[in-house]
Amino acid sequence: MNIALEELQKQNKTVYKNVFNHFYKGLVLYANNFLFDQQASEDIVQEVFIALWENAKNIEIKTSLKAYLFAMVRNRCLNYLKAVKVTDDLNLIDLNSMLILDEDLDLISEEEKNILYNQILKIIATFPESMQQVFKLKFIENYSYNEIADEMGISVNTVKTQLQRAKTKISQSLVVILALLSIRQ
Structure with a gap:
């Protein structure tokens, strides 16, 4: 079993704080890919850490603490979206999580992964050109919004707008690709 999990189960505040500091920012970014709402994303991640602390003694993790935390955030985001009546009939939210979190990519075949990646x-x-550069800096180089803005000499809002437009274009195009993949099966 993971040493960090053992310490969390013992209510070790130092380990809990370290886990929080290590994962918080990434989990908020992950949640924001579902919600596109920074405050709601932060709230959900904080709720996940509260639940982790309150239920640590009963938690059984079969994968890793990281995968467990990301799954908790994803599930809470989906519940939040359901509560505000957002529907996802085409499962774009699940696809988005697959693109962001590699652990979920084992749900599709290797051939389908290659097709999706190439598409x-x-x-x-x-x-x-500028949208390509923003997208690559964010998702390939893992730059922050501020780092991208500094690198390209543009505002953080422009970075966010470019990324939102890129995600929208990808989502719209992937609907067709996924439909074609499901027809093949």
């Missing part, structure tokens, strides 16, 4: 690269190639 995403083709979609990105159609973006205007």
Whole structure:
């Protein structure tokens, strides 16, 4: 069993604080990919850490603490979206989580992963040059919004707008790709 989990189960505040500090920012970014609402994303991640603390003694993790935390955040985001009546009939939210969290990619075949990956690269190639650069800095180089803005000499809001437009274009295009993949099966 994971040493960090053992210490969390013993209510070790130092380990809990370290886990919080290590995962908080990434979990908020992950939640924000579902919600597109920074405050709601922060609230959900804080709720996850409260639940982790309150239920640590009863938690059984079969994968890793990281995968467990990301799954908790994803589930709470989906519940939040259901509560505000957002529907996802095409399962774009699940696809988005697959693209962000590699652990979920084992749900689709290797062939489908390659098709999706190649189609995403083709979609990105159609973006205007500046949008391509913003997208690559964010998702390939893992830059923060501020780092991208500094690198490119643009505002953080422009970075966010470019990324939102890129995600929208990818989501719209992937609907067709996923439909074609499901027809093949």
